[in-house]
Structure formats: C-alpha cells, structure tokens
Amino acid sequence: MASIGVDIGGTKVLGVLLEESTVVRRVKLATPSQPADLAKSVENVVGELGGADSVGVGIAGLVQFPEGVFAWGPHVAGTRLPLRDQLEELLDVPIVVDSDANTAAYAEMTIGNGRGYSNMLLVTLGTGIGGAIVIGGRLYRGDSFAGEWGHMLYQPNGRQCACGKQGCWETVASGPALAALATAFVSENPSGSLSHLLSDTAITGKAVTQAADAGDEVARGLVTQVGADFGRGLCNLIAIFDPEVVVVGGGLGSIGESILGPARRVAADALHGAAHRMLPPILVAGLGPDAGAIGAGLMAQEVAENGIESV
C-alpha cells in the first residue's frame, strides 16, 4: 500500500512516498512562514509525489492527538491549527497528524533500531531535545504532549531556552548549547587552536563537532561536556521509565560515540542502584533525518487499515 509521510520542521517540509516500508521518492520544500499556508504546503508535497492512499504528517511541536491540531511549537508558526481537518478537506484520503518525535519513534520501533523492543524511549538531540515514549509496543502520549523532556528543569536560573523558560535540559545539551560553549571559549582564548579552526566559519554545533573530529582537544572536551550533560538527563529518564532501549536521533545525537560514549558513562554512574542493574542499551537511531517522514507514512498506512485508535 502506498502512503506519503510528511515531516514539517522549522526550515523544511520533507515528504517521502512509501511503498510498504520502502522510500521510493522524496521531495523537500521550504516551510511556509504563514500558518495558513501549512496545509497547502503538505498538499503541494503530496502533489509532487504523485498522491497516495493515505497521508501522515509529523510536525515539530505540540500536537493534540488524535484530533491532529497543531497547538504550538517554538520553530513552526501557528497555534491551534486544525491541520488534520484541513488536510482531510484538501486531500480526501485518511490522514494522521502527530508530533515529529512520535512519528520518528513509530519508524524506529517498526523498522529501525527500536524494532523488537516493547519499551523504548526515542530521544532526539539536535537544535533542542525532543522525544517519544513507547510502552508495551505502543506510543504513550499522555494527554497528548508527553515526551517534551528537553524542557525539564535542569539548572535553576540557567541559560535562556527557546521555549521562553530558563535552564531547561536542552540549554546545556543541544547543538546551540555546544556552539555557546565554543563561543565563550573562543572569546576568552582568541589565540587558541579552536579560535583558528573556527575563524572562517559561523560557530555552530556542527562546526565544533567537525573541529573535534579533526583532533582539536578543546573541541573534543566541549563535545564530551555536552555528552555528559546529555547523559545526566538520560539517567533521569531511565530512572522514570526503565526502558529496554534508548534510541538517540537528531543531528547531534547521530554523530555517535563522541556524544553517546560520555552520555553512557555518566548515566551508568549516576543511575540509582547502578551496581545492581544494567543500563539499557543507548543506540544511535537507525533511520537518520528521514525518520519523522517515514514514520508518518507508516502510521498513515496503519490508520488507513485499522483506524486512528491503532496507532
């Protein structure tokens, strides 16, 4: 059965055409700045991919489920947007709208590195920290918005967060947090090796991880620091959920061992009862940056067959 999965992020709208679970085509458009144009941009993506029997949408932000109302998100314009209703009118096929973290988790648990586990956490580490919870083989959404642990309070009076609060976990563990550490270091050590390495480029999390890969010791130390702060938060999540596996996605999470190594060490050390239990495996996500779109498409297939209650 062919379906289309669409991932609406802060900068791009990515669409994939799926035959069963195989991606056969993909397209990318810029995210519209006007909330009123979001549904239209999904319609455009569906048109460019040639249409399908069902359409799923994952969107970065809070989504009321199963109604598919985009409540709010710090990176996509729009509030209380009835996206599922709008798309049903435009497309006339079964539609499902969920958060991009939930659709990515659906992909990971169905065909990615969470396959075969009943209890999984997906934690995305990129511009911020997002996540999704799988309990007993099904997504757990709380009343709709569960998994927003990037905004757990981590540091009282800490750095300003994109959400408007201060000291959230993602203010110390994210691409921008890594960039902020490097920016502070460079301004204090203008003649150091990291200043030279970063002199021709904007200081982003990616630039710092590249400097670390190139062997710069300071950059490596900063990546390790962010990995350790990431691990402390993971330890809290493991204490709450006791998952069988933690799957880590997102741009920074996907760089692998330089982040996950320190995260694992800190989490193993900080976990309560650490001497009497095993830390669950903490793995890199298997599906890369397309996971949100792929999961939305897989979810749409399930909804078309068995109804919205089945996902």
Ligand SMILES: [Zn+2]
């Ligand atoms: Zn926050």
